[in-house]
Amino acid sequence: MKMSDELILLKVFRYDPSTDRAPRYEEYQVPWRDGLLLLSALKYVRDNLDETLAFRDYCCGCSWCMSCIMMVDGKGMQTCSRPLKPGERLLVEPMRGYPVIKDLAVDFGVTIMTPEGAFKKMEGTVIRKEKVDSY
Amino acid sequence: MRMKTDVLVIGGGGAGARAAIEAAKNDPKLSIVILNQGPIGKSGLTSMANGGMQWVSHPDDSPRNLLEDIIQVGCYLNDQNLVEVLAEEGPKRAEELIKWGAKMLPFKGGKGGGSADTPPGRPWYPRSHYIPGVTYMAALRNELERHPNITSLEDVIATKLLTTDERVIGATVLNIRTGEFILIEAKATVLASGGLGELFPHSTNAPFGMHGHATGMGYAMAYHAGGELIDMEMVQFTGNQLYPSWLLGNPALLSSMCGGKYVNALGKEFLKLPQPRDAIQRLAHKEIKEGRGTERGGVFIDLTLSPLSSVEIEEQLKISLAEEIAKERWKLIKAMSVNDPDPKNWRVEFTPGGAHFFMGGVRINERCETNLGGLYAAGEVSGGVHGANRMGGNAMVEIIVFGARAGSSAAEYAKSVNWVDPKEATLKDENERLCGFFKIRGVAPRTIMDKIATFMAEYVGVARTETDLKKALSEIESLRANDLPNLRAPQGRCFNLGWVEAIQVPHMVDVAEMIVRSALLRTESRGAHYREDYPETDPRWLKHTRIKKNMELSTTPVIITELSPGE
Numbered sequence: 001m002k003m004s005d006e007l008i009l010l011k012v013f014r015y016d017p018s019t020d021r022a023p024r025y026e027e028y029q030v031p032w033r034d035g036l037l038l039l040s041a042l043k044y045v046r047d048n049l050d051e052t053l054a055f056r057d058y059c060c061g062c063s064w065c066m067s068c069i070m071m072v073d074g075k076g077m078q079t080c081s082r083p084l085k086p087g088e089r090l091l092v093e094p095m096r097g098y099p100v101i102k103d104l105a106v107d108f109g110v111t112i113m114t115p116e117g118a119f120k121k122m123e124g125t126v127i128r129k130e131k132v133d134s135y
Numbered sequence: 136m137r138m139k140t141d142v143l144v145i146g147g148g149g150a151g152a153r154a155a156i157e158a159a160k161n162d163p164k165l166s167i168v169i170l171n172q173g174p175i176g177k178s179g180l181t182s183m184a185n186g187g188m189q190w191v192s193h194p195d196d197s198p199r200n201l202l203e204d205i206i207q208v209g210c211y212l213n214d215q216n217l218v219e220v221l222a223e224e225g226p227k228r229a230e231e232l233i234k235w236g237a238k239m240l241p242f243k244g245g246k247g248g249g250s251a252d253t254p255p256g257r258p259w260y261p262r263s264h265y266i267p268g269v270t271y272m273a274a275l276r277n278e279l280e281r282h283p284n285i286t287s288l289e290d291v292i293a294t295k296l297l298t299t300d301e302r303v304i305g306a307t308v309l310n311i312r313t314g315e316f317i318l319i320e321a322k323a324t325v326l327a328s329g330g331l332g333e334l335f336p337h338s339t340n341a342p343f344g345m346h347g348h349a350t351g352m353g354y355a356m357a358y359h360a361g362g363e364l365i366d367m368e369m370v371q372f373t374g375n376q377l378y379p380s381w382l383l384g385n386p387a388l389l390s391s392m393c394g395g396k397y398v399n400a401l402g403k404e405f406l407k408l409p410q411p412r413d414a415i416q417r418l419a420h421k422e423i424k425e426g427r428g429t430e431r432g433g434v435f436i437d438l439t440l441s442p443l444s445s446v447e448i449e450e451q452l453k454i455s456l457a458e459e460i461a462k463e464r465w466k467l468i469k470a471m472s473v474n475d476p477d478p479k480n481w482r483v484e485f486t487p488g489g490a491h492f493f494m495g496g497v498r499i500n501e502r503c504e505t506n507l508g509g510l511y512a513a514g515e516v517s518g519g520v521h522g523a524n525r526m527g528g529n530a531m532v533e534i535i536v537f538g539a540r541a542g543s544s545a546a547e548y549a550k551s552v553n554w555v556d557p558k559e560a561t562l563k564d565e566n567e568r569l570c571g572f573f574k575i576r577g578v579a580p581r582t583i584m585d586k587i588a589t590f591m592a593e594y595v596g597v598a599r600t601e602t603d604l605k606k607a608l609s610e611i612e613s614l615r616a617n618d619l620p621n622l623r624a625p626q627g628r629c630f631n632l633g634w635v636e637a638i639q640v641p642h643m644v645d646v647a648e649m650i651v652r653s654a655l656l657r658t659e660s661r662g663a664h665y666r667e668d669y670p671e672t673d674p675r676w677l678k679h680t681r682i683k684k685n686m687e688l689s690t691t692p693v694i695i696t697e698l699s700p701g702e
Binding site: 016017018019037039040043046047051052054056057058059060061062063064065066067077078080081082083101102103105107108 | 173174176177182269290313314342346463581626629630631632633
């Protein structure tokens with residue numbers, strides 16, 4: 001297997017409302033290992049490549065709590081239960097429909113298990129609703 | 136920013152949420168603020184709990200039976216006034232939770248939902264019930280929202296308890312979303328900040344590795360405020376899964392729920408259930424230490440020997456994983472399970488030493504009062520309920536039983552006192568202290584967390600000795616001298632998780648030191664605290680270790696109301 005096939009390439013949405021005028025995307029390469037999950041890959045990025053990356057970590061780690069939901073290639077999913085294949089390239093963005101606090105961390109507002117409820121709009125935040133193409 | 140509230144609740148897990156609800160019900164005129172490190176229901180440990188709960192529900196069973204079991208499993212180190220409360224109020228609080236919308240799943244197969252760790256020789260009653268943490272928290276969250284006098288602050292972390300004259304008068308709080316500080320003045324404060332599993336490298340509190348929700352902040356905040364903590368040596372360990380690598384949380388469930396047998400590398404069954412959790416850990420440790428472990432350094436839970444059929448095991452697994460909620464996880468487990476989807480063929484390897492629960496903590500009485508005025512504690516952060524070893528299924532009951540009591544006591548106290556204005560400089564000082572972590576060069580908090588986890592596992596695990604514990608102390612001294620002064624957080628105030636970790640790390644060092652010093656003091660083996668150099672239980676040690684400010688150690692009597700050792 002070629003070395004490049006063993007790297008995961010993540011294109012990640014970055015936005016800090018306190019300093020950035022507009023969101024941007026950054027690319028990170030994460031070494032693949034057996035059993036690597038997308039959320040663990042993001043933790044790898046934060047621990048080793050960019051300590052400023054913000055996202056909500058797992059709470060349960062069992063695909064119950066929805067804390068780690070994000071848009072992956074345009075599809076909402078629980079990143080703690082998304083295994084990665086060697087050489088995969090993924091676009092990772094904050095969950096659609098919620099205000100962005102920073103990077104991949106969103107404000108879930110008052111709803112919890114039922115996303116179809118009202119969410120509070122926070123000032124100075126971006127709410128992503130548009131459809132995005134996959135990476 | 137400044138806020139004033141009658142009751143402040145620190146922690147939005149089961150204990151904190153239940154305390155806030157009870158305080159709100161006590162008097163609709165009271166204002167209650169509840170703090171949580173993430174969104175309530177999406178953070179903390181209650182949501183991640185598999186959901187086993189035990190309370191008395193069988194007509195032949197009684198609170199007295201349960202009390203006797205709890206005290207025997209706890210090796211008589213429980214404060215019995217607290218055990219009485221737990222055994223008697225469990226059914227009422229659980230019923231209430233179900234009424235609020237928590238979903239109880241039926242138990243099938245096996246022994247029909249008994250407690251796996253009933254002490255050997257004791258009569259066995261079916262007492263286990265099953266409410267997955269996520270529906271448990273959904274019910275509490277819904278109930279929180281029904282009370283207009285409760286304000287929930289999410290994505291916040293309390294950094295310090297404010298005191299004056301042995302009384303807690305509020306707390307300073309970091310708003311993680313904005314990086315701003317809030318000073319909250321409170322007439323009464325309930326500490327419900329949970330446990331400390333993340334001091335250890337493997338913990339069921341953090342199945343993917345550390346994530347910052349069980350760092351023991353509450354113990355350290357109480358300690359710095361002048362609180363009394365007891366039995367800080369009592370860490371409950373469970374199996375840590377080695378292979379296969381898919382994550383089950385607590386592999387012990389494969390035995391207690393699915394009938395798997397504990398087998399060593401030679402294929403010999405080395406223990407039979409029911410056994411208290413500490414005994415399982417010690418026996419597994421012994422097998423490995425004496426050379427009967429696997430190449431990976433573990434032992435097996437062998438499902439091929441289970442009396443249950445493939446279909447029954449799968450049903451039990453689905454319950455233990457709340458498969459109907461965790462569909463993605465279930466698919467993943469099936470996909471990754473050693474290439475054999477039939478659980479009847481699984482042999483799961485584990486090592487002892489995964490931190491599961493912490494029995495010690497802030498000393499409380501049956502009204503959840505602490506030694507500090509205006510400070511109440513409930514849940515894992517409190518000590519004394521479980522003694523030297525917790526029975527399975529008691530944690531999820533403890534938090535609602537004592538959460539409700541803490542909320543009620545705090546409300547009553549709040550009605551009888553006034554606010555005390557903290558010193559003008561308080562917020563400025565805390566701001567300066569915590570912004571001091573923003574440095575260009577230095578040691579990342581994660582580096583220190585990893586060091587803590589490494590020496591805690593090596594020297595303060597399942598089997599302890601004076602030599603090892605002293606090595607741990609010198610590691611702590613080295614951290615204090617070399618690493619903590621250079622602790623550095625990444626730049627930026629908004630949602631800066633590295634900064635949150637930097638705030639937690641010095642507290643984690645304090646808590647590690649409390650554990651090590653208490654473990655050194657207790658020169659006997661009792662429950663989860665096993666000293667290889669003092670392997671016997673010593674009746675003279677039937678007392679709590681106690682630790683106060685400046686690591687001042689002493690002992691204090693256990694409260695015995697019902698059952699003396701030997702009865």
